[in-house]
Amino acid sequence: MKVMLVDDSKTMRTIQRNILMQLGYKEIEEACDGQDALSKVAGFGPELLLVDWNMPNMDGITFVKTYRAQGGKSPIVMVTTEAEKTRVVEAIKAGVNNYVVKPFTPDSLSQRINETLSRTKAA
Amino acid sequence: MDAQQITSFVVSTHQVFSTMLSLAVTAGKPYTCCAVPKFENEVSGIIGMSGDMQGMVVLSFPTSTAKNVIRAFTGMDMEPSSPDFADAVGELVNMISGAAKAKFEGKNVSISCPSVVIGKGHKVQQPSDAVCITIPFECPAGAFSVEVAIKSAKSAANPANSNQHGAAAKAA
Numbered sequence A: 001m002k003v004m005l006v007d008d009s010k011t012m013r014t015i016q017r018n019i020l021m022q023l024g025y026k027e028i029e030e031a032c033d034g035q036d037a038l039s040k041v042a043g044f045g046p047e048l049l050l051v052d053w054n055m056p057n058m059d060g061i062t063f064v065k066t067y068r069a070q071g072g073k074s075p076i077v078m079v080t081t082e083a084e085k086t087r088v089v090e091a092i093k094a095g096v097n098n099y100v101v102k103p104f105t106p107d108s109l110s111q112r113i114n115e116t117l118s119r120t121k122a123a
Numbered sequence B: 001m002d003a004q005q006i007t008s009f010v011v012s013t014h015q016v017f018s019t020m021l022s023l024a025v026t027a028g029k030p031y032t033c034c035a036v037p038k039f040e041n042e043v044s045g046i047i048g049m050s051g052d053m054q055g056m057v058v059l060s061f062p063t064s065t066a067k068n069v070i071r072a073f074t075g076m077d078m079e080p081s082s083p084d085f086a087d088a089v090g091e092l093v094n095m096i097s098g099a100a101k102a103k104f105e106g107k108n109v110s111i112s113c114p115s116v117v118i119g120k121g122h123k124v125q126q127p128s129d130a131v132c133i134t135i136p137f138e139c140p141a142g143a144f145s146v147e148v149a150i151k152s153a154k155s156a157a158n159p160a161n162s163n164q165h166g167a168a169a170k171a172a
Helices: A010-022 A034-044 A060-069 A085-094 A106-122 B003-020 B063-074 B083-101 B153-157 B159-171
Strands: A002-006 A027-031 A048-051 A076-080 A098-101 B043-051 B053-061 B109-111 B115-118 B133-139 B142-152
Touching: A002 A010, A002 A034, A010 A027, A010 A106, A010 B063, A010 B083, A027 A034, A034 A048, A034 A060, A048 A060, A048 A106, A060 A076, A060 A085, A076 A106, A085 A098, A098 A106, B003 B083, B003 B133, B003 B142, B043 B083, B053 B063, B053 B083, B063 B083, B063 B142, B083 B109, B083 B115, B142 B153
Parallel strands: A002 A027, A002 A048, A048 A076, A076 A098
Antiparallel strands: B043 B053, B043 B109, B043 B115, B053 B142, B133 B142
């Protein structure tokens, strides 16, 4: 499965990459903001995206809206420090499938990824 | 800024360090930033807050503590000259600030992308019209601090209130 990590922090992308590799995902692409992600989605064709909210150039919520408007259908998990309920609702309305609040444990991220993929398969 | 908001930063720092670094932290007694700091700042991660609360949050370490903390966070030994070192410090202050602001009930607050300053004896100038509180922490990686200087947007919009905050900071 192809997974795209969209986060302006290289440290966070590396942490997420390590967790994904432990889960058996090997095809992983990284993007440092929403603009970078938009330029890579067509070529890479991600089947799952993990997206941060606060990023320079283009934030995560703008990326999600643009990706969905362009017909992108792959499941998106937002991984962010934005924990307020209003933000979660805003993200879901924009087209996010699941939500992980930083800080997270490897187990909680794995659980949300598996949950998201199971739901998508069932739909 | 009230005691509950300071508590939010204590709790969020504890959450970030225990969850992402597997380090238990102990908070000391908060003091105003006018008091003599317990150590010299050598590495600082800075986040701005805007919206219903405005100001900034600074996560500061001596270099030795920062190196230990970053090793616990990333699993790698890094020198402060590495861009990845600054990136990791920025992500830590981002998570601490984000988790703290989520506890500000009924407040709509946004945080900026982090900035990181590295250099011996630097000082981050906090806003003059907000009371600055330093929360000292100890953990197995060493001592560090979280400085918080935030005020409600109402205070910012009202010069009278703003002056009161400034006076409190100077008098403390």
